[in-house]
Amino acid sequence: MTISTEPIKTHPEEQLSGYIDGELTQQERQAIERHCEQCESCRARLEELASLRLRVGKSHLSEIGEDKWRETMNDATVNISRNIGWLLFLAGLMVIIGFVLYQFAIGAEIATWLKLAIAAVYGGLFVLLLSVLKQRLVESKTDKYKNVEI
Amino acid sequence: MKQELLQLGNGAHALALQILGNPDDAADAVHDSFAVALQKPDVFDASKGPLRPWFLRVVRNRCIDLLRRRREQESGIDELTHQSADPEQALQFEQRDEDIHLAMARLGSEQRQIIVLRDFMDLSYAEIAAVLDIALGTVMSRLHRARLALRKELSQHDD
Numbered sequence: 001m002t003i004s005t006e007p008i009k010t011h012p013e014e015q016l017s018g019y020i021d022g023e024l025t026q027q028e029r030q031a032i033e034r035h036c037e038q039c040e041s042c043r044a045r046l047e048e049l050a051s052l053r054l055r056v057g058k059s060h061l062s063e064i065g066e067d068k069w070r071e072t073m074n075d076a077t078v079n080i081s082r083n084i085g086w087l088l089f090l091a092g093l094m095v096i097i098g099f100v101l102y103q104f105a106i107g108a109e110i111a112t113w114l115k116l117a118i119a120a121v122y123g124g125l126f127v128l129l130l131s132v133l134k135q136r137l138v139e140s141k142t143d144k145y146k147n148v149e150i
Numbered sequence: 151m152k153q154e155l156l157q158l159g160n161g162a163h164a165l166a167l168q169i170l171g172n173p174d175d176a177a178d179a180v181h182d183s184f185a186v187a188l189q190k191p192d193v194f195d196a197s198k199g200p201l202r203p204w205f206l207r208v209v210r211n212r213c214i215d216l217l218r219r220r221r222e223q224e225s226g227i228d229e230l231t232h233q234s235a236d237p238e239q240a241l242q243f244e245q246r247d248e249d250i251h252l253a254m255a256r257l258g259s260e261q262r263q264i265i266v267l268r269d270f271m272d273l274s275y276a277e278i279a280a281v282l283d284i285a286l287g288t289v290m291s292r293l294h295r296a297r298l299a300l301r302k303e304l305s306q307h308d309d
Binding site: 013014015016017018021023048049052053055056057059060061062064066068069070072073075079080083 | 180185265268297304
């Protein structure tokens with residue numbers, strides 16, 4: 001967008017914001033300056049906007065100190081290491097369980113019917129555990145009142 | 151990267167506060183965004199731009215996710231982009247900035263966000279466009295309208 005360096009006939013409006021933000025080209029800046037030399041209302045608007053910008057910039061829109069953010073960031077780092085820890089633990093556990101199951105399946109000292117019965121007991125417990133976990137998960141996601149403090 | 155992120159904490163919190171309207175939720179959003187940035191540092195591609203707008207975009211997306219989740223739980227909430235600020239949060243800050251907080255609370259979410267990004271965090275128009283995912287040409291007009299709205303609210307309060 002190119003603007004002539006002639007003074008702007010109409011009030012520039014949004015370009016006043018661009019001017020105080022230093023986001024206009026040199027030509028655009030000059031055009032605004034020439035206009036403001038002749039237009040008292042735009043000059044006043046420019047001053048208002050500049051002072052408003054300064055006021056917001058100096059205000060405290062967030063009151064949390066750097067120490068708190070450092071702590072928050074450390075929490076985030078702890079979460080990452082915790083996740084890695086859980087991942088390693090579960091991976092190791094699955095390898096061990098797999099090995100035990102394999103040994104149990106190929107072992108000759110227990111009769112096949114007994115192996116099947118034991119497998120059914122543990123399999124049933126596992127399915128029950130999964131169904132309870134699923135139910136809890138659904139409840140926690142749909143409970144409207146979980147954040148209500150009593 | 152860690153040090154740079156640390157310096158963005160307050161600005162990110164101020165932005166999240168304008169979207170979520172609650173200081174604690176805003177702090178949670180920043181915390182989650184720190185975790186994303188630290189957990190997957192490869193996601194940030196320095197060749198595509200600086201860290202600051204990228205991180206603020208992560209924070210903004212996280213806030214929108216949280217709002218969406220909140221909307222699913224509480225039906226009848228305001229339109230996502232017009233989420234109003236909690237007027238009580240304005241009172242939690244120091245007295246000297248009360249006018250600004252009260253006036254900001256009466257603006258729309260998009261207006262509050264763009265004012266924070268430019269006037270509080272001093273982002274360039276190009277960075278603002280990247281954070282808000284809008285065209286560069288839209289930034290100036292939207293920011294100007296937001297400033298006029300803020301000025302109007304402040305003058306009403308001063309009267």
